[in-house]
Amino acid sequence: MWVRGRVRGWRRGWQERSRLERIDLYSRLTVSVMPWLFTLSWDLVPFGTDIRHAPLPLALGSAVLLVGLAQCVLSNRNVQPSYTHYLGISDFPPRRLLAPLVLMLLGLGLLAVLVGVDGVTGDGLLLMTTNAPMPFVITQVLLVPVRAFLVRSLALTALTTGLLAAVGVRDGTLAGVVLTTLFGCLLVLVSVRPSAWSLSVMWQAEEARNLQARLAVAEERLRFGRDMHDVLGRNLAVIALKSELAVELAQRGKPAAVDQMVEVMRIARTSQQEVRDVVRGYREADLRTELLGAQSVLRAAGIECEVAGDGGDALPAPVQSALGWVVREAATNVLRHGDPRQCTIRLRTSADAVVLDVANDGAPRADAAPTGAPPGSGLAGLRERLDVLDGALYGALETDSAGNGWFRLTATVPLPGTRPVRPAFRSAPAPLEETR
Structure with a gap:
């Protein structure tokens, strides 16, 4: 035995x-x-x-x-x-x-x-x-x-x-x-x-x-964190703004506060569905949907938004997805930083590349730029998405003689079959080139 x-x-x-x-x-x-x-x-x-x-x-x-x-x-x-x-x-x-x-x-x-x-x-x-x-x-x-x-x-x-x-x-x-x-x-x-x-x-x-x-697991964690930031960032910013507006309206006894809270509820439910999509790993940003969504959200926050271009329907799916994330992050930054009144989003497609340009007049004055603010991870995530397509991301602060600033974010992605051009990236919103 x-x-x-x-x-x-x-x-x-x-x-x-x-x-x-x-x-x-x-x-x-x-x-x-x-x-x-x-x-x-x-x-x-x-x-x-x-x-x-x-x-x-x-x-x-x-x-x-x-x-x-x-x-x-x-x-x-x-x-x-x-x-x-x-x-x-x-x-x-x-x-x-x-x-x-x-x-x-x-x-x-x-x-x-x-x-x-x-x-x-x-x-x-x-x-x-x-x-x-x-x-x-x-x-x-x-x-x-x-x-x-x-x-x-x-x-x-x-x-x-x-x-x-x-x-x-x-x-x-x-x-x-x-x-x-x-x-x-x-x-x-x-x-x-x-x-x-x-x-x-x-x-x-x-x-x-x-x-x-282990690297695959770490990369998946980074992807998940990046997607969560990109998905929730803009919606949470809108929810915060509309909640503040609803509180002010309610304190004044105006019934419009109910409409604002209804909009907050709608955005929260949309965020829930987007989070579920991210968790399942199925979500891809659609460029036309993101353009319309950014215009709707910015206008709901009291910012006049103009969208110009063909919507990118003819672009390859990976390019549309990457630029869709750029639109979402740019709209989030417009809501969070500065006090903009106008925003323009332009999409230009040529034989070699597609260029997305997002500009707003909410950039702070050069002498009033905040110091010591913790860096965000949104632009870093956009760089990662664009790097896969050999794309580039620019940030520039343009000021006039009165010191009023426009901040412009430009994403360039070469189209398949063309030779990629990889210019150096200039980070935003750190001090950048100024033109007068």
């Missing part, structure tokens, strides 16, 4: 992992199994025929095997920090290499003693020589660059060859030691390093997808 429960737990844990997490686990398990596989095969096989069956050679061969198994244990302990080091998550503690290095040198020393007493010969010697540094090399290949690993492999080969040559290994057998030691190091390099590299690339791709998803 206990074994069955453990198996079910492992299976459930495996199924709960993502595909990338399964590949990660598979790669780490493979690297962990490799030293055990090599040690239990290359160090055990020589006991059959190549190790002399005498007490001392058998004892030395068993000692080499035990040292190799101890190296496997330490190698498995170092797999996780080695991978995290390779992936750049954390640094590998250098002190963890001390014990594996000592065991590797001890294994090579025992192997040299075994050869010195003529305890192992032939292929068995080559197999044991190949496996002696293997668990240590598996960790090293993830900790250093490839060039450094190759240099260390050559140094390890020289150490092993010199040690065995000192105890009497000669000729073809010594050449075989050189080849098998290099083979073992290169085998680890071509099997472990590409696996870790592939895993690193997959994790980076996963992080890029996560970042892309």
